[in-house]
Amino acid sequence: MRALLGVTPLTIASPPCRTSPNILKSASLKSRPCWPAMTFHALHESVQVLPSTTTALPSLSGYGDTSATSCSHIPTPSLLVFSGGTAFNGVVEELKKFTTRVAHVLPVSDDGGSTSEIVRVLGGPAVGDIRSRCLRLSDESTSEAMAVKRMLGHRLSLIEGEAKAEWYEIVEGEHALWQGVSGPYRETIRAFLVHFQTQILRHPHARFKFRNGSIGNFFFAGARIFLQSLEAAIFLYSRVCQCPTDSLVLPAICTNDRLTLGSELLNGTIIKGQNEISHPMNRDTNGVISHAVNKVRHSSSALPSPIKRIFYMSSEGTNLLHEVFPVVNTAVLEQLRQVDAVVYGMGSLYTSICPSLVLRGVGETIARRTCPKILVINGSYDRETSGMAASDFVTAVNNALNRKYCNDPQHLLQYPASQFVNVVLVPKGGEILVDYDRLTAMNISNVMEVTSIVDERVGVIYKPKALISALKRILRQHLVE
Numbered sequence: 001m002r003a004l005l006g007v008t009p010l011t012i013a014s015p016p017c018r019t020s021p022n023i024l025k026s027a028s029l030k031s032r033p034c035w036p037a038m039t040f041h042a043l044h045e046s047v048q049v050l051p052s053t054t055t056a057l058p059s060l061s062g063y064g065d066t067s068a069t070s071c072s073h074i075p076t077p078s079l080l081v082f083s084g085g086t087a088f089n090g091v092v093e094e095l096k097k098f099t100t101r102v103a104h105v106l107p108v109s110d111d112g113g114s115t116s117e118i119v120r121v122l123g124g125p126a127v128g129d130i131r132s133r134c135l136r137l138s139d140e141s142t143s144e145a146m147a148v149k150r151m152l153g154h155r156l157s158l159i160e161g162e163a164k165a166e167w168y169e170i171v172e173g174e175h176a177l178w179q180g181v182s183g184p185y186r187e188t189i190r191a192f193l194v195h196f197q198t199q200i201l202r203h204p205h206a207r208f209k210f211r212n213g214s215i216g217n218f219f220f221a222g223a224r225i226f227l228q229s230l231e232a233a234i235f236l237y238s239r240v241c242q243c244p245t246d247s248l249v250l251p252a253i254c255t256n257d258r259l260t261l262g263s264e265l266l267n268g269t270i271i272k273g274q275n276e277i278s279h280p281m282n283r284d285t286n287g288v289i290s291h292a293v294n295k296v297r298h299s300s301s302a303l304p305s306p307i308k309r310i311f312y313m314s315s316e317g318t319n320l321l322h323e324v325f326p327v328v329n330t331a332v333l334e335q336l337r338q339v340d341a342v343v344y345g346m347g348s349l350y351t352s353i354c355p356s357l358v359l360r361g362v363g364e365t366i367a368r369r370t371c372p373k374i375l376v377i378n379g380s381y382d383r384e385t386s387g388m389a390a391s392d393f394v395t396a397v398n399n400a401l402n403r404k405y406c407n408d409p410q411h412l413l414q415y416p417a418s419q420f421v422n423v424v425l426v427p428k429g430g431e432i433l434v435d436y437d438r439l440t441a442m443n444i445s446n447v448m449e450v451t452s453i454v455d456e457r458v459g460v461i462y463k464p465k466a467l468i469s470a471l472k473r474i475l476r477q478h479l480v481e
Contacts, residue, residue: 076101077475080335083345084352085110085129087378087461092136094464098472100244103335104133107355108230108251109261109312112275114155114213118221121206122199123258125230125251126274129352131216131237133249138241145242147180151189152216152241163210170215171197177215188240189219196222230254231329252356254329261355262313262323264405267305272313277303278351278384302386307396309405310354323407328359336365341372341475344397344421346462350384354400360411363401367419372474374423376467379430379452380459390447391438394421418443425470427452430460448474 078101081088085106095102108125115128135153139145151170154177156163169175171193178186196218200208216237223233231254238249253259261274271277314322336342344353356362366373375397377390385393398417399405406412423446426434430452439447451466 075479077340077479078102078338079341079343079471079475080105080332080339081343081345082353082356083133083343084347085132087347087352087458088345089132089136090461091464091467092133094468095471096137096244098468100247103248103250103332103339104137105250105252105329105332105356106130106133107261107274107352108253108255109259109274109351109355111260111273112279114217116275117209117213118217119258121203121208122221122225124221124224125253125255125257125259127220127224127230127233128214128217130234130249130251131214131220134234134237134241134243135216137238137243137247137249139243143180144182144185147177148185148189148241151177151181152219152237154215156210156213156215158212160209160211163213167210167213185240192219192222192226192236194222195226199225224256228256230256231331248331248335250329250331250335252329252332252359253326254331255326259326260313261351262311263350264308264311265303265305266308269305271303274351274355277307278348278382301383303383306387307350307384310350310358310400311406312355312358325360325408325411328361332356332359333361333365336362336369339371340478341374341471342366342369343471344373344375346376346378348382348384349378349393349396354396357397357400358403358406360403363403363413363415363420366401367413367415372423372478373421374425374471374474375421376462377424377426377430377432377434379427379432379461381431385432389433389435389438390424390426391435391442393432394424394439394442394444397421416443422446423448423474425450425462425467427460427462 076099079099080103082105106129108127108130110126110128111119113128115126118124119126131152135149138149138152140149156166166175170177171190173186173190181189193215199222220233220237223236224230227233227236230251234249234251243249260272261277263271263277265271312324312326314324344357347353375394377393378385381387388396394417398415398420401420402413402415403411421444424434424439424444425448426432428449428451434447436447439445448470450470451463452460453463455461
């Protein structure tokens with residue numbers, strides 16, 4: 001390791017996936033009563049609750065202010081967030097201001113963008129979503145921290161020749177991006193980029209395509225291959241980027257193998273590959289796939305039938321449609337047992353959220369908890385959720401956690417939806433129909449409307465400050481009981 005780095009390397013402790021400390025444990029983890037049912041509320045940035053015949057949620061004034069004696073004893077809350085690498089990223093900066101005691105659980109099955117090229121040539125799990133979240137959590141307090149973030153957040157040109165030339169400048173240490181990165185950080189990052197390049201050269205017939213490549217993904221891949229551990233690569237990346245020490249970025253599955261996501265539609269159609277399900281990649285006039293994933297709203301045609309379930313498929317051997325059952329990262333279950341709230345983030349419902357939920361052990365663990373379990377409904381429809389109402393989102397989460405359609409009858413669960421979701425957040429003015437009657441029939445009556453904004457690319461999205469204010473309000477209610 002020292003010989004490769006050429007300098008004294010950063011200290012790398014045991015990877016957190018197997019021996020993660022209980023950093024999210026809180027003094028408030030005593031058994032609590034079930035999260036109470038409430039009438040429907042509208043939450044705005046001013047945190048004003050619409051008149052209701054029931055007891056309103058408490059005001060947020062003084063939250064975290066030790067002068068407010070009524071809540072000075074409340075510890076910093078801890079969360080576990082199931083999400084993907086794009087939609088929830090938009091609120092991470094605001095979330096850090098509220099609490100950094102967050103376990104971010106992300107899938108490792110993304111096969112789009114530059115991740116697909118790494119997986120095609122070198123194999124292994126997809127790390128794009130993990131890299132993206134680590135980058136959002138990274139430190140920005142110093143000029144060097146910003147320089148490191150710029151380097152690892154950089155993407156190469158969309159033109160292959162230009163991208164390859166730029167890549168060699170970076171590997172050789174001559175690119176302007178290295179300015180502001182001091183010697184130890186420079187040599188640590190560069191060492192793993194060099195190792196990645198070495199691995200690419202060992203597969204000359206695969207002809208790796210650098211266009212639109214993410215330097216952070218290349219660093220991640222080089223670290224994972226060198227350390228032979230995905231979780232160790234995450235630990236290293238987190239330290240290089242100086243992510244908050246009490247935040248965890250957890251792969252839903254700890255593996256060095258390639259994972260392929262599949263979906264079964266209600267009409268029986270099987271679609272293989274996460275990107276093919278959610279954002280099919282564009283091809284040019286010569287049939288060459290573009291590595292720039294188009295996530296613009298309504299950029300893809302609707303699926304021929306609604307999604308019935310999401311599952312994992314084998315990517316080896318002759319039977320490419322064989323369903324497999326990878327083992328959940330035990331650190332995910334550990335954190336689920338102790339955090340103050342579980343959040344199902346907005347984003348691609350079936351390809352970003354559900355891949356983490358269908359794993360054995362996840363549903364059982366969440367069902368046993370009596371904490372807030374918060375489903376954040378999308379603001380706009382996408383290829384996966386066209387025509388769905390809010391209750392359909394709840395049903396999708398419930399079916400995934402119960403593994404309802406899994407071809408493994410011994411591990412099916414039958415918990416009601418209210419065991420998995422007891423709070424629903426919806427953006428004000430969003431496209432998704434909020435069908436209150438059906439939610440009430442599911443015993444879910446705590447629905448909160450949150451201030452939104454309109455993004456020209458993706459439609460209605462949550463205003464980050466308002467969404468975090470909603471989470472504050474829910475957590476305060478829970479922690480004071």
